[in-house]
Amino acid sequence: MSKQQSMLPVVVIWLAGVGAAGQFAKISVTFDHVGNAYPEAGARLGFALSILGLAGIFLGVVAGVLATKIGMRRTLIGGLGLSAAVSFVQALGLSFDAFLLSRVIEGLAHLAIVVAAPTLIAKVSPPEKRAFSLTLWGTFFGVAFALFAWVGRPLVEVFGLNAMYFAHGVWMAASVLGVATIGLPDERAFEVTDALLTLGGVLKQHWVVYRSPFMNAAAVGWLFYTFCFVSLLTLLPPFIAPEWRTFTVGAMPLMSMISSMTLGVWLLRFWRTVHVIQTGFLISAGAALALILVPGSPFACLVLAGALGLIQGASFALVPELNDTAADRANANGVFAQAGNFGNTIGTPILLAVVAVSGYGGLMLVSAILLLIGAALHLVLERARARA
Template sequence: MSRTQWYWPVVVIWLAGIGAAGQFAKISVTFDQIGLLYPEAGASLGFALSILGTAGILLGVVSGVLASRIGIRRTLIGGLALSAVVSLVQAMGVSFDAFLVSRVIEGLAHLAIVVAAPTLIARVAPEEKRAFSLTLWGTFFGVAFALFAWVGRPLVASYGVQAMFLAHAIWMAGSVVAVSLLKLPEDAPSAPGGLSLRGLLRRHWEIYRSPFLNAAAVGWLFYTFCFVSLLTLIPPFIAPEWRTFTVGAMPFMSMVTSMTLGVWLLRYLSVLQVIVCGFLASAGAAAMLLILPGAPLVCLIFAGALGLIQGASFALVPVLNETAADRADANGVFAQAGNLGNTIGTPILLGVLAVSGYGGMIVVILAALLAGAFAHLGLARARARKSVIR
């Protein structure tokens, strides 16, 4: 691929990734309207959102192994196509039970996309542009939520939830066409061993114990544990007149910092150093939130500091792993850690909030951020020891 034409494939894959994040956003942003569509769901309605992450928690590593065997390009196109079909079915209007089944299938499609897409970006972007490209990729979740909030909700208000599902299906179908037209590299199946249960369990163990394959995932677990949960639980502690603006601006602030300060720092610091700086700066902002509970400016500083972790974490995978198969495995456990952090963060902090109040919640977040920094430093020492042994 021409070194001057790398940006077009990166942008196309990023746009496809926004559609993948839309699998979460289309339910989260319009959750109240989903409840009106399925009034019989009752308390089970929450599964419409949370069940999507189940595939990531259970099959994250498996998806990386399968992607490297099937082919990364085929995996991406297959995930996009499956997502388009599922959204089209949802747009037709199905029972709530069938809708939940479709969300499980959609979770598999989401997993295929988020494993294959950053692996391909790392392949097509020249080395000097790889960190920037993967930092851009790291914004796909925040951009999707903003897009569905600004465009999706008005669409639902005018034409109903099923119109939004149809629009999402069209977006994913368009992504299939766009990605198929790109001249993306395709790897031959390269994962060692078979697909037996024993082989998959062995590969899980190899990935979990490797400080190269699991490094980005370990840090990402702490990041997702803190960011989504705080965004969910902090609003009542922000002054009412600033609440809507602050909560809406926090994901945007994270994206802006990632693409500006984060990219600038990568010119002078290593990817790992930027991530550790992000964790330490976020911990400092959390300490400020103890002194100034719910202060809007501090909340934005906190989100901005987390943005350093966001972009650089995706860039760490190709830095530590050279082959496409290893990168796919690393992105698989990365997706697994992210889904786990998103799933357990809010319930745990909600429990802490109920027992220890606001201060206890912030202390747990502060501890998690410091743990993320020290985990990265510990894994770096482990990698250094392995390099010496080699």
């Protein structure tokens, strides 16, 4: 069996993606420890998590174009290498301002990884397993949060934050070696004209991608998913009973992964991908509303996480389903990353403000409304594609 027919490259890229998601998880899951390490940060502490998404917000589509020109394999290796270097520097112990600067650089690495990795998975996965492979890729955030909750926090509590940063750097360095040695395609067939890299070309490309109900479909829903996912994993724990808190916080991302890989994969055999995503939005909105009636219920939290897992895996599968060429997929993954980083960046500060104004009930009500909007927009885009 050739390497392109094997699932080994998919698994190696997925493991690299888990490390990329760790760039968010290592701050979100240990947020209290980060606050203790930087007591002078004050209200700026939230930027330690959200500033990672700046590069993706402004450069998501540009990254899709550049990755197509540079080559997906080289883009992925470059992003992994930069991420490893940044984590090793963070392990040295930095002032808060220097730490924020390192997070901005880390955001560039994250963007390169999340644009190149799913595009490569769609190319190297056996055709009959492509939906499964992209669903597996979609679990990388959930797996990372579970690992950092169950392994990262104990590591920090015994050895400190710097040990966790060093361990993350080792993971990313190992990912560089793995990706470099599995024989991924060089992608030299991808050509991008220099005109696309001018300011006018970049703006035109944004317009082309934004107005396409095929290239922007996954990204639109992903914006509302990411707005809620990281924010709720960060803000829900204080409202869960202490005796259930550690278990629930660790089990939520794991439940998301299990749901995506079992129920999600099964539903994709019978339903259209967009309908699986819509179902995930509707169930997760219902779970958020239920959490108003049963505050901090571990069961309701796990239902919420499971429903979010349906959105997670199917959203990545939607990109190659709606976009035939590698260039269109790269553009779709670029705006996908842009939307995800925007959601991750603004989600926690906005929902934190909601908690300050209206408490726990406001947090869950606003989350439910946003999830319902995500379902509605997928319906609008589905009808636009039908007209096209």
